Amino acid sequence: MQLVSISVCGFRSLQDVGPIPVRRPTILTGPNDSGKSATISALAFLLGAHPLTDEDRTFATASGGDGTAGREVDDHDPVERVETTWVEGEFRLSKKEEADFSLPGTVRIRRIRDQESGVRLELLVDAPEDENLRNLEARPLADLKRIAGGFGVTASADARSKSSWVTALDQFAATRPRTQAWVSVSKQARAALPKFLLFGDAESAEAAIRAALNTRYRSHLEDEDLKQRVRDLEAELGRRVREDAQGLVEHIQQRCPDLVRVDVEPDVSFTSGLRSTKLLLARTNGETVSLGTVGAGRNRRISLAVWEWASELLRRDAESHPAADDQQHVVLAYDEPDTHLDYLQQRRVMALIREQCSVPGISMVIATHSMNLIDGAAIEDIVHLRLEGERTRINRLLSDLDNDANGQYLADIAIALGLRNTVLLHxxxxxxxxxxxxxxxxxxxxxxxxxxxxxxxxxxxxxxxxxxxxxxxxxxxxxxxxxxxxxxxxxxxxxxxxxxxxxxxxxxxxxxxxxxxxxxxxxxxxxxxxxxxxxxxxxxxxxxxxxxxxxxxxxxxxxxxxxxxxxxxxxxxxxxxxxxxxxxxxxxxxxxxxxxxxxxxxxxxxxxxxxxxxxxxx
Structure with a gap:
């Protein structure tokens, strides 16, 4: 599943922004505090790599409630945060994903958080108008039976099986009026979302190590030599844990004699991956320090080495899935990647970015002030952010109002005229x-x-x-x-x-x-x-x-x-x-x-x- 663009609502200064393209790479430019880092964090939130906090929610005046940009606010007006924050992505599916998930080639998925329901991942689909007939797989068996009774629907197969009721209600729903609606994303589609990898400070460098090694970890679990041994070990551990839980089962049955049966089914799996990785450094034997405690320049150089290493792992992982339908898409994000680096190291960063963007399945977003990076990108891949009334607005260079072809025509003219991207921007x-x-x-x-x-x-x-x-x-x-x-x-x-x-x-x-x-x-x-x-x-x-x-x-x-x-x-x-x-x-x-x-x-x-x-x- 490839991420094509994102739109953001209610996330920090990104009150209502988008669509922002996600390309190979997309360059985010603009003054300080214009929303570049917020855009990367919003992207991470969509892909499940950033837990939303109250500080992430956009401020909105209580009297207006919409936080309109440029609106004059009285000093005594109470300032609150918006109730709903969401980031929506447009995704392009492979043919295999279309068949597996029964979805069209392009879909819209959003991660939304509101005060009532918390955080949820939703897909915009053609769904029944009656909300009772949506998200059937997520409902417990008792709810399915109750809904079916209300419509006079019966299960044609095993009435004790949840899947029988889901199938019966799905068939009934297909005969009812339908509309465009947001529904929960299935577990299978959720697993197909692109992975997010941030290359930034010391903490993100260690996260990059963890994410890259987790990718290799999952690849190793697919190795035929290990797969069966891992399953056997999972089964053995599950059996032992069930035996440990037997005392709990007996105790519940004693306290609740009306219960006919009590079971504890532990789910033992090695697929969750590595919990943490930490990079320790030493210039003298025995004197180890963490990456976060070294100087800014050395931190960046070490981080650059980590990114180069992670890049090679990404390439190896892509080569292990040569078929386009089997590729795991990854979105890489760089936040000011060449800060604290000398000119030679900056050239290494640029070479690394070009190398990573050549890997199949890789998309990239870069927040930067670097003239080298901005001028090195295609004009149509640059998104310029600016603040208006403390809210972010976007400008696409040469995104004419007519159509994409005209925008490309203008881009070609600018190149022929010798106009650098930084000139057009500044x-x-x-x-x-x-x-x-x-x-x-x-x-x-x-x-x-x-x-x-x-x-x-x-x-x-x-x-x-x-x-x-x-x-x-x-x-x-x-x-x-x-x-x-x-x-x-x-x-x-x-x-x-x-x-x-x-x-x-x-x-x-x-x-x-x-x-x-x-x-x-x-x-x-x-x-x-x-x-x-x-x-x-x-x-x-x-x-x-x-x-x-x-x-x-x-x-x-x-x-x-x-x-x-x-x-x-x-x-x-x-x-x-x-x-x-x-x-x-x-x-x-x-x-x-x-x-x-x-x-x-x-x-x-x-x-x-x-x-x-x-x-x-x-």
Missing amino acids: ERCFVGVEGVTEQLSFPLLFRLSTGRPVHAAGIVIVGCHNNEGALKFVGYLARSGRQVMLIIDADSRKNNKIFSDANLAKEGIDIVNHVRFVGTPNKEFEFIFTNDQWCDVANVVWPRNDGEPWGPEAVESLRAGKFSTSLLNLFKEGSDSGPISKASMMYEMTRSLKSAADVPAELRDAFLQLEKLAALDS
């Missing part, structure tokens, strides 16, 4: 420009104009390169509420259909709020620099072959037509060292400027607006 403002000319010159012009580099201001320059896909990407960012500006040549508004008003509007880019035109009303980027500025840079970088200086009148005569093309030809033909492209020509112009006043006013205004946009997102 930078404050994205500037779309036409091409390489602007990409090379804008950073220098921005620094000269504002006194700081674009990256320090949290601004990212995205080159559209006459690429429809890049424009779609900028449009996506705008629709997602990110701070966006498109700076394009004024003449492109009519001459380039990609940047036409209609096409920009189609991609969700607002002409008034998202676009600045350079070279207004109908010129281009190169046009806004003066004749003297072009002559100054040309006389230094591209001197004329005839030894004469470049004069302003030669530049001015080109302004009536396509200025950039004519200017490039002028310098290329008049100088052996002339620029080879518009981009190199504009780059040299940018390098020649000395002060903010040299930057054309149109650009200074645009850069000032960019700074304001970036500040809005801080």
Whole structure:
């Protein structure tokens, strides 16, 4: 049974969050206290590895009861915790599991805790509307007979057998009205849930040892050489314990003579596994200490060694079940795995994560601030958590509203544009420009104009390169509420259909709020620099072959037509060292400027607006 995603309600700051995908791996990012560790604990709760405590339940105001995010609460309002907490998972079943459990290929299972019924594991199924006809296998024989009597149902086989009554009531229930309802998960389906393994602090390192060894323990019990001997030993121990209990049986019969029969049936089993494991360390003979008492750096290095060892056990266990239907799925969780590790050890962690994710049946969730881990993941596998009113909200990078295929398309574009995941997560403002000319010159012009580099201001320059896909990407960012500006040549508004008003509007880019035109009303980027500025840079970088200086009148005569093309030809033909492209020509112009006043006013205004946009997102 493979876990696909989880949704959470009423668990710490996770008041109503999801679905959160569980992949190979899923990366959880976000500020401190945004809910990353809470998400991992909620995942552990779903898979039975975390006992829910009162401290895990979300706070809710007594007057509202719903803990609505951002709601203003009076200081005198009593603050209580929600009555119900649940974590729901979407699970994908193998063909064998579908047949064994009589369930569809995808199911929803939740672990829920409320004040009345405590903790229970439930499955959403097509069930009888009458609750008396649900969870029949969990009911005692007396209840089954009472329910059957109420419906006039009789057991067709042995009336003393519980299974006979369950079968009869199941057949009757199939004829009654049905609905979607949560019912108890069967023992067999419960055993098929993925195992949970946390790689975190010293305690979780020892838990990792225990969990990994338990996996091997169960594998050894399946060994044919041991299986029969273990069964014989269980039977012998059961017989001896029954003999020990005989005195109790006789005593009950003496005190309760109305009882016809009293039996004690001990259930002796070696399948429960290892109760505990403890890792003891010594640098000097006889001076052993536990893992939890060593320094943070050494603790992490030892934990990393444990994780590598556990990884090898997981691989061996997967190889022992090569058939997909026989695989035991495992969800691994890392909470800040590279904290207190130097760069070399961090690379070991990354290599380990890649290795573990390649093991069949393994899924993984990683809570991290590490830029290396975030940038090393696929964009679609990153979940960004943030707090709003002390409640966690999630953002999926490039999870467009249209469909998954569109999200993948946007992810491919981001990769092609060279945008790292950390850039998409943390930078404050994205500037779309036409091409390489602007990409090379804008950073220098921005620094000269504002006194700081674009990256320090949290601004990212995205080159559209006459690429429809890049424009779609900028449009996506705008629709997602990110701070966006498109700076394009004024003449492109009519001459380039990609940047036409209609096409920009189609991609969700607002002409008034998202676009600045350079070279207004109908010129281009190169046009806004003066004749003297072009002559100054040309006389230094591209001197004329005839030894004469470049004069302003030669530049001015080109302004009536396509200025950039004519200017490039002028310098290329008049100088052996002339620029080879518009981009190199504009780059040299940018390098020649000395002060903010040299930057054309149109650009200074645009850069000032960019700074304001970036500040809005801080």
